[in-house]
Amino acid sequence: MSIEEEWKAATKAIRLGHHRTEEGEHSPPIFTTSSYVYESAAQAAARFSGDEPGNIYSRFTNPTVRTFEERLAALEGGERCVATATGMAAILSTCLGLLQAGDHLLSSRSIFGSTVILFDKYLSLFGIETSYVPLSDLDAWEQAIRPETRMLFVETPSNPLTEMVDIRALADLAHAKGCLMVVDNCFCTPILQRPLELGADVVIHSATKYIDGQGRCMGGAVVGNEQLVGEEVFGVLRTAGPSMSPFNAWVFLHGLETLALRMKAHSHNADLLAQWLAQHPKVSRVHYPGLPSHPQAALAAKQMDLPGGMLAFKVSGGKEAAWKVIDSMQMISITANLGDVKSTVTHPATTTHGRLTPEQRADAGISDGLIRISAGLEDVADIQADIERGLGSL
Ligand SMILES: *Cc1c(COP(=O)(O)O)cnc(C)c1O
Numbered sequence: 012m013s014i015e016e017e018w019k020a021a022t023k024a025i026r027l028g029h030h031r032t033e034e035g036e037h038s039p040p041i042f043t044t045s046s047y048v049y050e051s052a053a054q055a056a057a058r059f060s061g062d063e064p065g066n067i068y069s070r071f072t073n074p075t076v077r078t079f080e081e082r083l084a085a086l087e088g089g090e091r092c093v094a095t096a097t098g099m100a101a102i103l104s105t106c107l108g109l110l111q112a113g114d115h116l117l118s119s120r121s122i123f124g125s126t127v128i129l130f131d132k133y134l135s136l137f138g139i140e141t142s143y144v145p146l147s148d149l150d151a152w153e154q155a156i157r158p159e160t161r162m163l164f165v166e167t168p169s170n171p172l173t174e175m176v177d178i179r180a181l182a183d184l185a186h187a188k189g190c191l192m193v194v195d196n197c198f199c200t201p202i203l204q205r206p207l208e209l210g211a212d213v214v215i216h217s218a219t220k221y222i223d224g225q226g227r228c229m230g231g232a233v234v235g236n237e238q239l240v241g242e243e244v245f246g247v248l249r250t251a252g253p254s255m256s257p258f259n260a261w262v263f264l265h266g267l268e269t270l271a272l273r274m275k276a277h278s279h280n281a282d283l284l285a286q287w288l289a290q291h292p293k294v295s296r297v298h299y300p301g302l303p304s305h306p307q308a309a310l311a312a313k314q315m316d317l318p319g320g321m322l323a324f325k326v327s328g329g330k331e332a333a334w335k336v337i338d339s340m341q342m343i344s345i346t347a348n349l350g351d352v353k354s355t356v357t358h359p360a361t362t363t364h365g366r367l368t369p370e371q372r373a374d375a376g377i378s379d380g381l382i383r384i385s386a387g388l389e390d391v392a393d394i395q396a397d398i399e400r401g402l403g404s405l
Contacts (some may be wrong), residue, residue, distance in 0.1 A: 015027060015342045019200065021271040021272075023085045024267045026267055027081055027085050028077070028078040028079070028082045028085075028264070030078075030081070030290065037060065039075065039264060040075070040261075041075050041261040042074045043258070044073075046069070047065070047066040047072075048306075049340055060146055064191075069254070070252045071245070073260070075260045075261050076094050076125055076254070076255050076257055076260040076261070079255070079260040079261075079264040080092040080093065080094050080232070082264055082267050083222075083232055083234060085389075086201035086202070087201045087214050087234040088201075088207045088208050088236050089327065090235070090241065091234070091236065091237055091240040091245070091317070092098065092233065092240065093233045093240055093245050094230065094231070094254070094260060095231040095232060095253050095254065096220075096229065096254060097217070097231050098123075098195075098197060098215070098229075098230075098231035099125055099231070100231050101216065101232055101252035102129060102195070104233060104244050104247045104251070105213060105233050105244055106130075106162075107131075107242070107251065108243035108244040109161070109239060109243055110139050110162060110212070111139075112138030112288075113138055114139050114140075114159060114160075114161040115139075115141075115159045115161065116130060116140070116141040116160075116161065116164060117152070117162070117164070118141055118143050118144075118158060118163070118164040118165070119164065119165050119166065119167075119169065119174065120144060120146060120374075121146055121376075122164070122166045123166065123195070123197075126195070126364050128366075140320075145167075146165060146176050146366065147174050147307065148176060149177070149180055149181065149184065151185055152181060156190065160188065160189060161190060162291055162388055163181060163190050163192045163193065164286035165193070165194055165195070166194075168300055170359075171298065171357075171363075171364070171377070172323060172375075172376050172382035173298045173299060173305070173319075173321065173322070174307070174309060175307045176308050177193075177207040177310055178194060178206050178242065180286075182211050183210060186210070191213065191214060191216075192212050194206035194211045194214050195211070195216075196216060197215070197217045197220050197350075198217055198220075198221075199319055200270060201214075202275075203269055203278070203317050203319055209314060213234070213244075214235065215231070215233055215234075216231055216232040216233075217230075217231050218266075219350075220348070220349050220350030221273070221274065221349075221350035222263050222270065223262060223263055223350075224270070224351065225266070225351060225378050226351040226352075226353065226404045228259040230260070231255075247303065266302050271404055273352075274320070276388050277320030277386055277388065278301075278317040278318055278319050279391075280320070280387070280391045281301070281322050281384075282299070282318060283315075284322060284384065284386055284391065284394060285299035286302070288322070288324045289302055291402060293326060293402045293405050294324045294325065294326060295327055295380070296324065296325040296328065296343075297322065298322060299316060299318060299321075299322040299323075300319060301318030302375065315394060320349075320350065320385060320386045321349060321384070321385055322383070323359070323381055323382065323384070324381070324384075325380045325381050326380045326405060327380055328380060328405065330360065333379060333381065334358060335404050335405065336402055336404060336405065337356050337382060338401075339401045339404035340356060340397045340400055340401040341352070341397060342394075342397040343356045343357070343387075343398070344383070344396065347362055347363060348385075349386060351385065352387050352389075352399075353389070354386055354394050355383060355384070355385045356383065356384055356385075357382075357383045358381075359377050359381055360377050360379045360381060364377045375405045
């Protein structure tokens with residue numbers, strides 16, 4: 012075994028993937044070049060045919076992007092990673108690479124809003140039908156699988172209610188039925204949860220969130236084995252071009268260097284806030300995987316290393332009360348972004364879930380009094396004081 016393979020995650024995130032150039036640079040450079048020069052026509056031909064490995068064109072081969080891909084692949088425990096322009100581009104590339112007309116896609120109900128629109132409005136144009144099941148109900152998954160079902164798609168924990176599914180059990184079901192299992196691991200990152208180790212086939216990321224960690228760049232990634240990701244998803248990227256820019260890859264690969272530290276700190280702050288909110292007289296319910304009151308607390312402890320940085324809580328008084336709480340906060344940013352060093356707050360019913368019908372929202376458990384917090388890395392006393400400022404307005 013090479014020493015690299017023995018390294019722990021935090022070390023891999025800092026040391027892997029940078030192949031130092033003859034300049035001897037210590038920090039990975041940004042290669043802003045669209046193409047590469049060959050020594051001869053024969054070498055160009057060998058590169059294009061794949062007989063000789065190496066750079067060809069930055070839509071699909073760029074050293075800075077590759078550094079990011081190698082690091083993230085190692086952290087997720089996957090053979091290959093393909094970086095994409097956004098998280099949505101990662102989901103689209105995965106579907107284009109692994110599905111075809113006539114296939115059925117089975118997804119958990121509570122997934123990112125744009126993912127629902129991608130599945131319902133766009134994949135349907137190409138003859139791929141999607142249906143939805145409640146995330147944690149394994150019987151419902153089993154009953155909804157059809158002969159033509161090709162892929163199961165989940166986000167766990169879900170946004171904003173932090174519901175979960177047993178990844179290993181669902182992956183076993185998927186494989187027994189000849190399906191692939193895809194996990195959008197954006198909320199956890201490989202520091203908190205590694206779905207490939209639990210049997211999933213493909214992991215998707217929006218690097219825009221925790222991997223960047225400071226709300227600067229858009230990006231995404233797909234991780235899995237050589238065949239599914241290295242061949243199929245990479246083929247889509249090479250041909251259709253939803254690629255990550257070298258600059259963004261450079262930002263993200265530095266984001267990975269501090270990811271382990273940051274995820275622990277985000278999780279620590281969220282945990283303290285959730286415990287405090289659970290005792291708060293103006294809060295009727297707190298959703299956080301680290302609370303003993305969470306209906307799947309045991310599963311969270313089993314499949315996540317830490318409960319994470321996202322929590323939601325409910326106030327009585329519906330939308331009016333929730334908006335009042337949010338508007339009375341003075342520090343926490345009102346923005347849909349998450350995974351940032353800055354704490355953020357959203358009102359799911361009128362933003363991320365605003366395009367659902369009231370029935371769909373009720374069905375998904377998104378009540379009008381629900382408020383979602385992405386716990387940042389400010390001093391937790393200041394975050395708590397600002398939430399208290401909001402709740403004090405009621
Ligand atoms: C943000 C997000 C996406 C989409 O990522 P973008 O980088 O915004 O395109 C997908 N899934 C989840 C869970 C997200 O939070």
